[in-house]
Amino acid sequence: MSKYEYIPEPALVKGNHDFASITKLVTDVNLRPTPKNWYLAMLPANALLGLLLVSIGYLIWEGTGIWGLNNPVGWGWAIINFVWWVGIGHAGTLISAILFLFRQDWRTAINRFAEAMTIFAVMCAGVFPAIHVGRIWVIYWVFPVPNQMAMWPNFNSPLLWDVFAVSTYFTVSLLFWYVGLVPDLATLRDKATDKIRKVAYGLFALGWTGSSRAWWNYEKAYMILAGLATPLVLSVHTIVSFDFAVSMIPGWHTTIFPPYFVAGAIFSGFAMVLTLMIVARKIYGMKDIMTDDHMEKMNIIIMVTGSMVGFAYMMEFFIAWYSGVEYEKAIFMLRATGPYAWAYWIMMFCNVISPQVFWFKKLRRSVGFTFFISIVVNIGMWFERFVITVTSLSTDYLPSSWDYYSPTAWDVLTYVGTFGLFFTMFLLFLRFLPMIAIAEVKLVMPQGDPHNYDDETQEYHLHVEEVPQPKAVKA
């Protein structure tokens, strides 16, 4: 016998499911009457959304002076929250596009869900740059449209790149999501029994029949979209990192920022998907599709990206010392030991140390523990943006102008309010749209592959892998 145990691939869908039972499992959530608990969840979500609207209203009325910004810290919670939410948004596209290109079939269980999360997270992110400008009524100045000053936007500004990057990202994610939804909307149209649902789902399904000629173009489109979305998702957080890195502020201007921000974004995005998935699969009984194996794979990705973030921290620290530039050295020492050391060590603990626990298989497969770590990771990633933004500004080149930055209640309320927007949208999604990509799950079930049928009888017949007995040969 072997010293090591061979671990075969687990089945993607657990339980004894056929196509019809998968359809029923997923569409029932949308077609049955609204459960009471959904309203109960909607209540706090809407309350927070209201809070967001009030905060924004007051901000527009009074101006950005209600935030805790000071001199020298001119960038505060608004950009931290923006980067945090955009980062979270990256997991959806990663799962739907990059894992698709890598032919990782397990993505089908979570891609719909993660894409929805992406879109809502980007919406939350988009709130901040829009409202932070002070005079929100001239926000159209950021677009290349004629304005009263006869000037055009500055195409050399990373903040303008952001405008293009984030709006492209939102548009493409939305299109990608919608393309994925069309066949499932057709399923809902055909399953619905009442007139309103039939018409509503029918309209958005665009008359999809499941024709193979249509699938043929559809698959091509999906492949191309995945190919486009993959560099797009990298570019978006890269450009977000340029907001900082093209400057010459110590601690911001460092060349590793682009890949490091992207890794951090995937890291926090996966954590957010896990947080939501663990709750949703329990409430909606989707454990057969969103299995513990999925959770384990995602935990591994969290561990890998967390380690990449740790690698970047280390590189930054080392090169800050190696550069011999006094300001670079000083800012990194101040991060670890200065007025914001508490934030720095929270960040270090949450982002670098905590994901390392996933080296242990037991912990990667523990639902409760994963849920806990997924939240810890997102706290850590918030603090990472806090550390980057605030420490570099509050203790910049000129010690005489150093100042400690603290947020005001309005900073906090606006941030908390974005959760209202996020969860309101998410609850609407869970209620009205299929949370699992039905067609794609069927595609990766063994029954979906004609190769798993007998050539003669055309009956389903799954080839079972046999583990051979090791030969006793001296290697």
Place this chain on the structure above:
Amino acid sequence: MSHKPTITDSLQFPADSKIPRVLLIVGAVGLLATAIGFATDLEQSLYSYLVSFVFFTGIGLASVFMVMFHHITKSKWGVVVRRIPETFGGNLKWWSLAFLPILGGMTVLYHHWTDPTLFDPSSANFDYIVAKKESYLNVPFFIIRQVIYFAIWGYVGHKLYKASVELEKTGDWGITTLMRKISAPAIPLFGLSIAFASFDWLMSLDPHWFSTMFGVYFFAISFQSFWAIMILMVFFLQSRGLLKNTIGQVHIYDLGAWLFAFTVFYAYIAFSQFLLIYYANLPEETLWFYERLEGSWKYIAYGLLLFRFVLPFLTLLNREQKHRKNVLRFVAIVVVIMHYLEIYWIAMPMLSEHGINFSWIDLTSFFGLGGIFFWMFFKKFQQNSMIPENDPKLDACLEKTYHQ
């Protein structure tokens, strides 16, 4: 479909092949000629040798990385070609000896930080910036680091090769678990050691310059050229009538797709590094690019943009082109040449500031080290089957078919 795919090719690299001997001769002649170079023009020889050394070592390192990723992701796509990088990796332990000339000549090659007067405040040579880096940039620590790097690389490459051969001989699928157990902790170790090695070998040639991205950049250039080398290796074997039916269109397509993906990744990393330094325009960083965009060096710089990114990108954009042999061979050769030129462009401006100044030693050290590198490869490749037989994923890999 219960019938197993059958392999019709012979899986043994012919024992009587002349290839290893030819390579050994090329290598020996090249190294001998380089030795003459060392005797006549030491500094030039060391630079030339370093460029070629980094070129081939990068391929070996990328090989091990690819094997580790393949194991850790339980992939099936590359099983038929996996023995090639495994063999490159298995040789790294011996390849480390090729670093000795650099160690021997390091006070010449790295004189910008090994010269003791740089650290002496009373000397006219005193360099305020370099002096601050003394605790990292000093000869003993440099040597210790190299020992650590090669110990990690040699050990992991050897272990992964050995495990794969053992799996082939015994058919014990449990070994796949062992392979993952080796790979998982080795990946972060590789990440760190490759980054610091790139700092040591290339970045410290100009001890004033620094870039946090440099390790990732070195990883990206090495990996892109690794796929090109893989493609050329497969075509070379097939041109000798080997593995013609085993490595099919779909496997070549996959290699082409990887080359395409890493072309984009390379462009992303190289461009990001350039843009950030160009945009901020800080004197301590921007000079490095300034020197490399001046004189005839700028032809290599623009050549990299055109032939290392634009040409492969546009050529391989179409799905059909990713498995067309003539196209792939052409692109792969261009990428390999550009990879050499890129390392040359990173290192050489320190020797010849105002423009390209090719030396015959560039050629002899390239063929010398290359001959030895590939001689070692084929020697090891002969010892076992050319594909990892009995691998649990081998059937799935052979069964794959290309579809539009």
Place this chain on the structure above:
Amino acid sequence: MSTTESKNLYGILAEFKNPKALVDASAKVVEAGYDKFDTYTPFPVHGIDKAMNLPKSKLGYIVFGHALLGFSGAIAMMYFMSVIDYQINISGKPFFNAPAWVPITFELTVLLSAFGAVFGMFFLNGLPKLSNPLFEVERFKKATDDGFFVCIEAKDSKFQADLVRQLFEEAGATHIEEVYEQ
């Protein structure tokens, strides 16, 4: 073929028990020489493109055209705005600041390509098309759930109702019915 009936007849629809049976059946339909037919499945079935002898999708060309438009449009826009129409010196860089324009050029190329991919796909598939004779067939609702259908349209030059039925029966259809235009 009676002319009064064929006016209303849209085609004949057959259901098969699983993806494998459908792939085999569509190969038989192609072999029999029909070309105005389609198969309907809840998910894209592997290998059916070969069985149905589908031509390569033209979508790639549409997307590439859009990509070129996005790429050149972005550069043209920035060139006009920052070099021709209103020059502003930004940190001493040239007005045509190529490296700094890469991000926006990239984003607009991707945006236009994505439009090309999505709307091009809908265009090639003739969507939206909310009314379809097949939707009148109650059983066809299974096509988005767990049914695998073939429909040979009456428009096909070789169409003969009884021969089509016979073909489907021989291919092992589990259910056959006629579909009528409204």
